[in-house]
Amino acid sequence: MTTLQSNDASEVKLTASQITDDITRPIFTKPPLLWHGAIAATQGLAGLLVIAIAFYVIEGYGIFGVNQPVNWGNDITTYIFWIGIAVAGTLVSSVLFLFRQQWRTAVNRSTEAMTVFAVQIAGLFPLIHTGRPWVDFWLMPYPNDRLLWPNLKSAIVWDVFALTAYATTSIIFWYYGLIPDFATVRDRATNKWQRMIYSVLAMGWRGNAKDWVHYERAYSQFAWIATPLVIGMHSTIAILAAVGKVPGWHATIFGPYFVSGAIFGGLAMALVFLIPMRSMLKLQLYITIDHLEKLAKVMLVCGLIVSYVYLMEYFAAWWSESTYERHQFLYRPLGNWWFAWWIMMTCNVVIPQLLWFKAIRRNLFALMGIAIAVNIGMWFERFVIISLSVMQDHLPSSWDASFSFRTFDWFILGGSFGLFFFFILGFVRVVPVISIAEIKSTLLKPHKNRDGHHG
Amino acid sequence: MAEATSIIAGYYRDPQAFSDACAAATAAGHKPQAFTPYPIHGLEAKLGISRSLIGRPVLTVILIGFALGLFLCYFTQYQNWPLNVGGKPYFSWPTFVVVILETGLLLGALTNMGVALHMCRLLPDPHTKLINDRITDDTFALVLPLANRAEADSKSSWLKGHGAEEVQVLCVESPAAAVVEAAHV
Numbered sequence: 001m002t003t004l005q006s007n008d009a010s011e012v013k014l015t016a017s018q019i020t021d022d023i024t025r026p027i028f029t030k031p032p033l034l035w036h037g038a039i040a041a042t043q044g045l046a047g048l049l050v051i052a053i054a055f056y057v058i059e060g061y062g063i064f065g066v067n068q069p070v071n072w073g074n075d076i077t078t079y080i081f082w083i084g085i086a087v088a089g090t091l092v093s094s095v096l097f098l099f100r101q102q103w104r105t106a107v108n109r110s111t112e113a114m115t116v117f118a119v120q121i122a123g124l125f126p127l128i129h130t131g132r133p134w135v136d137f138w139l140m141p142y143p144n145d146r147l148l149w150p151n152l153k154s155a156i157v158w159d160v161f162a163l164t165a166y167a168t169t170s171i172i173f174w175y176y177g178l179i180p181d182f183a184t185v186r187d188r189a190t191n192k193w194q195r196m197i198y199s200v201l202a203m204g205w206r207g208n209a210k211d212w213v214h215y216e217r218a219y220s221q222f223a224w225i226a227t228p229l230v231i232g233m234h235s236t237i238a239i240l241a242a243v244g245k246v247p248g249w250h251a252t253i254f255g256p257y258f259v260s261g262a263i264f265g266g267l268a269m270a271l272v273f274l275i276p277m278r279s280m281l282k283l284q285l286y287i288t289i290d291h292l293e294k295l296a297k298v299m300l301v302c303g304l305i306v307s308y309v310y311l312m313e314y315f316a317a318w319w320s321e322s323t324y325e326r327h328q329f330l331y332r333p334l335g336n337w338w339f340a341w342w343i344m345m346t347c348n349v350v351i352p353q354l355l356w357f358k359a360i361r362r363n364l365f366a367l368m369g370i371a372i373a374v375n376i377g378m379w380f381e382r383f384v385i386i387s388l389s390v391m392q393d394h395l396p397s398s399w400d401a402s403f404s405f406r407t408f409d410w411f412i413l414g415g416s417f418g419l420f421f422f423f424i425l426g427f428v429r430v431v432p433v434i435s436i437a438e439i440k441s442t443l444l445k446p447h448k449n450r451d452g453h454h455g
Numbered sequence: 456m457a458e459a460t461s462i463i464a465g466y467y468r469d470p471q472a473f474s475d476a477c478a479a480a481t482a483a484g485h486k487p488q489a490f491t492p493y494p495i496h497g498l499e500a501k502l503g504i505s506r507s508l509i510g511r512p513v514l515t516v517i518l519i520g521f522a523l524g525l526f527l528c529y530f531t532q533y534q535n536w537p538l539n540v541g542g543k544p545y546f547s548w549p550t551f552v553v554v555i556l557e558t559g560l561l562l563g564a565l566t567n568m569g570v571a572l573h574m575c576r577l578l579p580d581p582h583t584k585l586i587n588d589r590i591t592d593d594t595f596a597l598v599l600p601l602a603n604r605a606e607a608d609s610k611s612s613w614l615k616g617h618g619a620e621e622v623q624v625l626c627v628e629s630p631a632a633a634v635v636e637a638a639h640v
Contacts, residue, residue: 016468016593141531149531153540158553165561172568179577180591184492187588196581205578207590209477209489211575213499217507218571223566225517228556236553253513440493444470 014285016440023439024185031429034280039425045418052411053128062129065409067402074409078416079125080237080258080382083163084116084419087259089115090170090230092176094223106291106335106443112425115311117423118269119167121416126159128412128433141178147447153438155240158310162236166229173222177203180437214379228452234259241385247328248389257309259384264302264348265378271371273424275364277433286434289362296361299374303352306381310349317383332388340380340388347377349354465522465619466594470495472618473595476500479617480597485610488597489594490585509570517563524558525551527575551596586625 055063075262088113098103127133141150141161150157183205184197184299238254251257271292278287313345317329332341351373360366389432467473473489478501480487489502499506528551532538537545572578590596597619599610611622 017589020592139525142619147536149536150533151538152538152554153543153547153550160556161554161557165557165564168561169564172564176571178567180493183583184591187584187585187591196619199581199583203572204580204583205575205577206551206583206585207490208575209491209495209498209502210504212491212494213504214507214509214571214574217509218567221510221567222564223512225560225567232553232556233558236554239553248473295566394610405474406563437493441495444493 015442017443019286019440019443020184020188020436022283022286023392023434024188024288025434026429027185027432029189030392031282034167035429036423039422040432042251042418042425046409046422048416049124049419052415053406055408057133058129063406064412065404065406068389069390069398073403074383074391075125075129077379077382077386078413080120080386081265081379082122082125082416082420083237084258084262084378084382085118085266085269086115086166086170087230087234087262089113089118090166090268091266092270093173094226095425097220097223098227099159103291103294105435105438106287107270107274107295108438109177109431110433111266112170112177113281113427113431113433114266114270114273115153115170116174117367117427118266118449119163119170123420124416125412126163139188147202154393155236155243157238158236158345162229162233163222166205166233169222169226169229173226177219177438181432183207183433184436185432200228207260211438231259234262241389246389247317247322247324248332248385252315253309253312253316255305260302260305260309261378261381262350264299264306265303265381267299268371268378268454269376271295271299271367272316272375273421275368275371277424277428281428281433283434287363288440289364292367293358293361293363296355296367296370298370300355300357303348303355303374305306307349310345327392328389329361331392332384335388335391337384337388337391340384344377344380344384348381348389350357351377459609461598461624462586463601463607464623464625465597465599465614465616465617466589466617466621467597467618467625468593468620469597469618470595472566474501476597476614476617476619480599485599485607485613488598490590490598492589492591492593504624508572509567509574512570513567516566517559520559520562521555523562524555526619527558528554551572586623586627597625 034398052063064074066075092104093107093108094109097108127136130136130139138144139157140151142153150160152158179202180204182198186195186202189195189198212233233257235255236256241249242251242254244250274287274292315330317325320326332338335346351370354360354366354370360370387403391403465476470491473491474495474497476490477498481501488503489498491498495606498590499540501541521547527532529546530533532551533546543550585591587594587596599614601607601610601624611624614622
């Protein structure tokens, strides 16, 4: 792909300096009023998270609506939701890179940012969930006073390892990809402080051909390392549920189910911010409708896998002849929380079928609507799996009576969205939202576009 | 030796002309250095740059990391404090797979970052100044070392003859890096 496909597919000739200008413009211009408004709104929402955590530290875990037998309520549901968002970003940055999908260049930087922010937000929730977050370091294996070690045979401890490794790798991989772009910003900054800050961030990048050889080699190695890490990350969460002998969790299909569900929901989240971002930053030439359509296609495939698993779970419950499995799968659509299951089915199975139509895939309003629906559906999916499975345990007297969604549950759920979009809004003003060096090498191949960039 | 740190830089906008000039400079024995805003594939062959070997230390560390992860599991669960979990064997290797894998890959990722930064000589520096600010934008620089002042004219015409749009003689602190504190001669 040497030429850009604009919305009407006409060929637009771009020069290297025009690409630099277009992508670094948000960094060097004053943000519009709308941006300030959005920052204030998301900051306010994120403040709810801070308030909830403060109350929780003072009052204890009782401020949330979880109670026996539902120990895994909103916090673990939201944790898995955000981890899923993160997974999709790594799919774009690593897996599509290894498959040499050049269209990923348009969106990889912003989806990687999504990964970095989502994984940090996700990481908050298990730390909250422990009940005494000030001793969360007990989760790490270190020689302590009582000569005890964490139980490494426990799936919970696996999750600590998986999340730590995945979050660390995502963050350094993202930063590594940014180094040449920070150098571009550094060399264009006129403000003294701006130049100094970006100079530190660029670590003295010079663009030496020798350095590019090492740089690109290490970049592809990062992709090779991040791919098993991301699959491991979400599979570990899946195993965490699957090793539990709880009807509704105890299924071997959980690994691929969770990974494809994560990509499904994560790409939907990517669309939710890419669609407004590309028009507000005027990047329609770089993030084209074709790119969004490709994301929608990947989303559709993952949605179909997820739909298959939904049906397969019912088949397995029937085929197993297990009373408890059958009870669980009838409880989901017919029990007290019936609406969670119906929202999940509508948003994840029915609505995404619209993506079969090209006209809908290329209609930004429709795409945005479907993406928002999928996000809602994916949160409810995790709620159905995690919480509904334990809603009715083997002691019928505790069924349904105890679990509720309280004010602080809403605070941490809404606050996590606020924090995420606050990060995204900050990101678009300080970091090049498209990999400048990568998109130049994709769009300006010397042998094909020889005269295309003299301006 | 002020003259020993002199360089001459030819600037290009056309990547194709630049690549050709790089190949010609290498063939003519000028010991060129190339600076580009984005990677050009095939350029390393024209400049005689061998392929990067940074995969080796990274792979080594990943394998060491796997061993460390296994050791962690063995030591904590079997040697130091054997804990009976559901009557399963103390050394039940399948339950250690996640820990082993994650430890190795995390150490591999950190090593990859460290080795790459080391090989590209990258360190946080608040006052980086390239010989030309447009190198990170749209300009390709072909830098040749100057043995003496007299060479400047011949190499300048050589660069212009090989498509350079602009030629500049510079005095730099370190000819190898050809970056910091560039000053016009």
